[in-house]
Amino acid sequence: MKTSGGSDAAKRRAGEHAADLVTDGDVVGLGTGSTAAHAIRALGRAVDAGLDVQGVATSYASRDLAREVGLPLVELGAVSRIDLAIDGADQVSDDLALIKGGGAAHAREKVVDAAAARFVVVADPSKETATLDRSVPVEVLPDARATVRRAVRDLDGEPTLRAAERKDGPVVTDNGNLVLDCDFGALPDPGSLATALATTPGVVAHGLFVDLADEVHVGHADGVRVRARD
Numbered sequence: 296m297k298t299s300g301g302s303d304a305a306k307r308r309a310g311e312h313a314a315d316l317v318t319d320g321d322v323v324g325l326g327t328g329s330t331a332a333h334a335i336r337a338l339g340r341a342v343d344a345g346l347d348v349q350g351v352a353t354s355y356a357s358r359d360l361a362r363e364v365g366l367p368l369v370e371l372g373a374v375s376r377i378d379l380a381i382d383g384a385d386q387v388s389d390d391l392a393l394i395k396g397g398g399a400a401h402a403r404e405k406v407v408d409a410a411a412a413r414f415v416v417v418a419d420p421s422k423e424t425a426t427l428d429r430s431v432p433v434e435v436l437p438d439a440r441a442t443v444r445r446a447v448r449d450l451d452g453e454p455t456l457r458a459a460e461r462k463d464g465p466v467v468t469d470n471g472n473l474v475l476d477c478d479f480g481a482l483p484d485p486g487s488l489a490t491a492l493a494t495t496p497g498v499v500a501h502g503l504f505v506d507l508a509d510e511v512h513v514g515h516a517d518g519v520r521v522r523a524r525d
């Protein structure tokens with residue numbers, strides 16, 4: 296699984312702490328990224344030790360990892376509830392708004408995380424910020440990339456088509472779409488930008504997750520700090 300910056304030990308602490316919340320019979324949303332991967336591995340070990348759990352994957356990567364560690368999977372359409380989703384983030388603000396999509400998996404992550412009765416974000420301290428200010432990943436239909444680019448500029452953003460690293464050309468998401476990383480500077484009001492992006496034709500999903508996270512578990516050298524939504 297692709298890794299980002301931040302200490303792996305801190306990510307592991309956060310992921311394992313969140314995995315401990317899972318109880319027998321739970322259906323769990325399995326996030327994407329290096330921090331969520333620690334939770335998936337911990338759940339695999341718990342399954343080996345007898346835990347009865349089913350995972351709903353948010354990407355090919357989380358599905359493959361779950362298979363590798365023996366965590367039973369179920370399709371999103373086949374479950375009537377998701378008890379808990381555990382997912383990483385690229386940035387977490389003081390009021391638990393998130394930027395996600397560093398792994399270009401945010402479309403399915405948003406569906407699974409929003410459907411969960413409890414959405415737990417796992418992160419290392421490098422993800423914490425008072426105000427969101429990273430580029431916002433926007434998944435777009437390939438044919439709509441020029442019109443969405445113009446719409447992003449109208450919103451005072453600067454879009455950059457995400458390029459693949461080991462292939463010539465753009466990143467193609469698990470859904471067959473493209474990603475525009477859109478720099479809007481600091482986002483004191485991410486909710487209004489989220490609405491503007493969500494209503495732009497051709498946008499499949501954007502990486503702003505506002506009013507979705509219930510808790511953030513941040514790994515530190517001496518333990519895990521949990522912040523819950525008021």
Ligand SMILES: O=C(CO)[C@H](O)[C@H](O)COP(=O)(O)O
Nearest residue numbers: 328329330383396397398400
């Ligand atoms: O949103 C994501 C994937 O689309 C990831 O959760 C996010 O990029 C964080 O990744 P990591 O835990 O590797 O730092």
